[in-house]
Amino acid sequence: MTTTDHTRTTGAARLITPADLAGIAGRPGVVILDATSIIRQPDGDGYYSADTGRGLYEQGHLPGAVYVDLLDDFADRSNPDFWTALSPEQFAEKIGALGVSNDSTIVVYDQGQTMWATRLWWNLRYVGHDDILVLDGGLPAWQAAGRPVETGPGTALPLATFVADPRTELYASVETVTAALGDPGTALVNSLDRETFTGERVTYARPGRIPGSKHIFFGDLVDATGLAAGVETVRAAGDAAEVIGSDGPVIAYCGGGIAATFVAFQLARAGRSDVAVYDGSMTEWANNPALPLETGEPAS
Known part of the structure; x- marks a missing residue:
């Protein structure tokens, strides 16, 4: 596999604090997007269930924020897997319909897990948009800072035009990952908890991880307050997984392509802004018995 060009996607991961967001909210061209969805994880083994976060949005959201339904409106519903990304052209049409243009400064947030916000951040970058800020700590941080919230269905923004310019290097398919097996130049990064990584917990159709995977748990x-960990913490995790200084491609994956985007975002803050996300992740991989898995602690 060829080495990814790092230059096109440098400097694309930016956080914003509630105080700084309050200073730009309402300015022309600034669009705030709420990307909340819901996962319900059973105790012990078993697959999770998912639901739209629209109800939570209507209970309380940032003033002027527009809801982006990642589970229904912004997912390929012809695919049985949750949250499968739309084609860049479909995404562009739908995000434009929400009032987002190529000239928009986009602030994304969710209601506390951040991985929904970074899923939208990744999707926006995939279709070629760079002017994106992620609200650090999401709605809880906004409320903790004493900022106001709105309730109800929200206000629609005027229709805008968004034209996709896809960065195909940021999207990994099952074919991409299969081709990377055994390639020492490509790093596969599993973003799930340690028990799922080793196969002790069975969440998907089969236990384990994609062979050769490194581990960075999202x-x-x-940090302990729910904010994104500092760059030095991220860099240490990336160095331990041997991905920060490597020259070859890095592909992050998780269960359904959500938590992996948070790892990609954090690695971008630490200097690896070219990390691809395997969209199907373990939901797709483990469902195919022809694809290999490994369990246990990796060999040192």
Whole structure:
């Protein structure tokens, strides 16, 4: 596989604090997007269930924020897997219909897990948009700072035109990952918890991980207050997984392509802004018995 060009996607991961967001909210060209969805994880083994976060949005959201339904409106519903990305052209049409243009400064947030916000961040970058800010800590941080919220269905923005310019290097398919197996120049990064990574917990159709995977648990890249961990913490995790300084491609995956985007976002803050996300992740991989898995602790 060829080495990814790092230059096109440098500097694309930016956080914004509630105070700084309050200073730009309402300015022309600034669009705030709420990307909340819901996962319900069973105790012990078993697959999760999912639901739209629209109800939570209507209970309380940032003033002027527009809801982006990642589960229904912004997912390929012809695919049985949750949250499968739309084609860039479909995404562009739908995001334009929400009032987002190529000239918009976009602020994305969710209601506390951040991975929904970074899923939208990744999708926007995939279709070629760079002017994106992620609200650090999401709605809880906004409320903790004493900022106001709105309730109800929200206000629609005028229709805008968004034209996609896809960065195909940021999207990994099952074919991309299969081709990377055994390639020492490509790093596969599993973003799930340790028990799922080793196969002790069975969440998907089969236990384990994609062979040769490194491990960076997305939960380790959040601090105790729910904010994104600092760059030095991220860099240490990336160095331990041997992905920060490597020259070859990095592909992050998780269960359904959501948590992996948070790892990609954090690695971008630490200097690896070219990390691809395997959209189907373990939901797709484990469902295919022809694809290999490994369990246990990786060999040192």
